[in-house]
Amino acid sequence: MEAYHRVADTVGGVPNLRPKDNIVQTLVVVAAAALGALTGWVLVLARVLDWRPVMGAIAGGVAGLILGTLASGLVLMVLGWKRSLRK
Numbered sequence: 001m002e003a004y005h006r007v008a009d010t011v012g013g014v015p016n017l018r019p020k021d022n023i024v025q026t027l028v029v030v031a032a033a034a035l036g037a038l039t040g041w042v043l044v045l046a047r048v049l050d051w052r053p054v055m056g057a058i059a060g061g062v063a064g065l066i067l068g069t070l071a072s073g074l075v076l077m078v079l080g081w082k083r084s085l086r087k
Contacts, residue, residue, distance in 0.1 A: 006087070009080030021076055028072040029065060036064020 001017075008014050016022065040060020044053045051059075 006084060009084045012077070016076065016080075021079075025072040025076060028075075029068040032068025032071070033061045033065040036067070037061035039064070 004014070005018065008016050037057040037060045040049075040056035040058070040063070041053050043049045043060070044051050044056035049056055
């Protein structure tokens with residue numbers, strides 16, 4: 001299993017099977033989606049966007065989901081590199 005984790009950390013292209021990493025990524029993505037939905041809702045209520053509040057929340061939630069996934073993946077990639085350099 002150690003060899004698998006080494007490949008996942010350095011090369012990529014395979015799923016990360018570390019439970020801690022997956023929990024952290026899930027929490028970050030859910031929080032980013034919620035923050036994006038709230039931001040979209042507020043932008044509509046502040047009349048920055050001329051949409052219905054639900055559409056603003058959906059658009060913001062999707063944007064937060066995408067950005068949260070990219071950001072958490074980037075952080076996990078750097079942490080994987082650090083783990084592999086320590087070994």
